[in-house]
Amino acid sequence: MFEPDSPELGHPRAIWTGKTPRVQAILSRHRPFFVLLAVLLGQLLLLSFQITRERNVSLIRVWAVAVFDPIERSLHKVVQATSTAWRTYGGLWEAQQENQQLRLELVADRAQIRQLSEQAAEARSLRALLDFKNRLPLKTTAAEVIATSPGEASSAVFIDKGSTSGLVTDLPVLTPEGIVGKIIAVFPYTAQVLLITDPSSGVGCMLERSRAQGVLKGTGQNLCQLHYILNDETVSVGETVLTSGLDQIYPKGFPVGTVVQVKEDNTYKSIVVKPVATLDRLESTLVVLKPTSREQQALSFPLHR
Amino acid sequence: MRATGSSFQRPTDVFRVNPTVFWVTLLLALVLQKVLPLKISLARFFDFPLLAMIYFALVRRDEIFGIFLGAGLGLLQDAFSHGNIGFFGMSKALIGYLAASAGIKLDLERIMGRLVTAGILVFIHDLFLQVIKHALLESVPPFKPLNLLISLMVNVALGLILFQILDRFKQPA
Numbered sequence: 001m002f003e004p005d006s007p008e009l010g011h012p013r014a015i016w017t018g019k020t021p022r023v024q025a026i027l028s029r030h031r032p033f034f035v036l037l038a039v040l041l042g043q044l045l046l047l048s049f050q051i052t053r054e055r056n057v058s059l060i061r062v063w064a065v066a067v068f069d070p071i072e073r074s075l076h077k078v079v080q081a082t083s084t085a086w087r088t089y090g091g092l093w094e095a096q097q098e099n100q101q102l103r104l105e106l107v108a109d110r111a112q113i114r115q116l117s118e119q120a121a122e123a124r125s126l127r128a129l130l131d132f133k134n135r136l137p138l139k140t141t142a143a144e145v146i147a148t149s150p151g152e153a154s155s156a157v158f159i160d161k162g163s164t165s166g167l168v169t170d171l172p173v174l175t176p177e178g179i180v181g182k183i184i185a186v187f188p189y190t191a192q193v194l195l196i197t198d199p200s201s202g203v204g205c206m207l208e209r210s211r212a213q214g215v216l217k218g219t220g221q222n223l224c225q226l227h228y229i230l231n232d233e234t235v236s237v238g239e240t241v242l243t244s245g246l247d248q249i250y251p252k253g254f255p256v257g258t259v260v261q262v263k264e265d266n267t268y269k270s271i272v273v274k275p276v277a278t279l280d281r282l283e284s285t286l287v288v289l290k291p292t293s294r295e296q297q298a299l300s301f302p303l304h305r
Numbered sequence: 306m307r308a309t310g311s312s313f314q315r316p317t318d319v320f321r322v323n324p325t326v327f328w329v330t331l332l333l334a335l336v337l338q339k340v341l342p343l344k345i346s347l348a349r350f351f352d353f354p355l356l357a358m359i360y361f362a363l364v365r366r367d368e369i370f371g372i373f374l375g376a377g378l379g380l381l382q383d384a385f386s387h388g389n390i391g392f393f394g395m396s397k398a399l400i401g402y403l404a405a406s407a408g409i410k411l412d413l414e415r416i417m418g419r420l421v422t423a424g425i426l427v428f429i430h431d432l433f434l435q436v437i438k439h440a441l442l443e444s445v446p447p448f449k450p451l452n453l454l455i456s457l458m459v460n461v462a463l464g465l466i467l468f469q470i471l472d473r474f475k476q477p478a
Binding site: 048050 | 372376
């Protein structure tokens with residue numbers, strides 16, 4: 001509605017000489033409009049002081065609150081968010097520290113548990129070994145496996161007893177499950193045991209049911225082969241193989257393994273036997289000391305259950 | 306003195322009204338506004354101060370003058386009312402500005418031009434008043450478009466008469 005440049009305005013145009021001539025020119029050109037705004041605003045403020053709303057609160061206060069409330073809310077939210085973020089950060093940092101500490105404790109605890117489990121397992125193993133030793137009518141000595149012989153195909157281990165404990169070569173080594181092998185080398189405090197799975201090993205054996213006798217030889221793996229069992233013999237898978245005592249090393253009647261495969265071959269059967277002793281995880285063993293003649297007689301009874 | 310042509314041609318003349326007539330008119334407008342509705346029920350739709358203000362702003366063609374005249378009359382009207390002071394002041398200040406602007410831009414010496422302009426300004430006045438009341442007050446009587454229409458028609462008719470009377474007292478500035 002207003003045309004600032006109109007020559008018909010009828011009032012002299014003010015000459016502005018301020019530092020912001022553009023702003024001043026605009027103000028001067030639109031002076032009536034700004035006067036109107038000022039008058040309206042003045043009266044609006046006047047009204048706002050008079051009018052009361054919302055439980056007798058003056059309108060100016062309502063407006064002031066309406067204007068400042070969002071700012072205050074925003075500020076409050078920012079402060080709250082910052083505070084929360086800081087607390088969260090602090091909490092995370094503490095949690096991270098705690099987590100690290102707990103991880104360390106967990107590792108230690110797990111190690112302890114593992115150690116205790118191992119000790120428990122070892123205790124069980126030793127108890128079984130002790131029971132076995134007590135049942136055995138032979139003089140034995142317990143020995144711990146402390147090392148294996150180097151070499152990929154090696155089937156020999158070292159035990160923690162040697163000549164000082166009365167060990168000599170060719171003594172049989174047993175576990176409660178069955179025979180392990182024989183001592184092939186003796187040192188003052190250690191001895192080397194050749195496992196029955198070694199190809200150079202030979203054990204006089206017999207089948208539990210048919211009592212047919214043969215020789216068990218290692219294959220270099222976890223299995224053995226029972227030789228010299230005639231094709232006429234009846235051998236079934238799962239049958240137990242016992243020591244025959246004919247090799248003059250292993251006492252008679254000790255479990256050696258179970259038949260896992262039977263094939264007929266030229267004259268003799270091809271029988272694969274799986275040792276009953278867990279040879280790949282040996283820990284505790286019993287070394288049978290040189291049996292006396294009376295002990296040798298007692299071994300005529302089968303020992304396995 | 307004045308360019309002739311259509312009613313909406315840009316005017317060149319500025320008029321003044323005798324100061325006595327000016328002040329008497331304003332005084333009468335305010336007094337009539339107060340007393341007439343007691344006698345004539347239709348007079349509650351009259352807005353003498355508004356019509357007087359429109360007339361003086363139109364002929365004076367000075368927006369600042371129109372603003373302060375409107376604000377002053379409106380504030381007096383507010384003061385006479387039992388409501389809050391400022392509603393009429395605001396609306397009449399706006400109308401004073403618009404009337405003066407219209408006076409600057411348009412030649413409103415012809416009757417149709419005046420009628421249309423007065424009608425538009427009355428409408429804007431009433432509408433603006435309703436808007437600010439609804440915006441600011443908590444409890445306002447409901448807006449009635451029929452009242453707005455009656456006010457528009459009555460005041461336009463009244464303005465037609467008033468402007469003719471006041472024209473007799475105007476003189477070039």
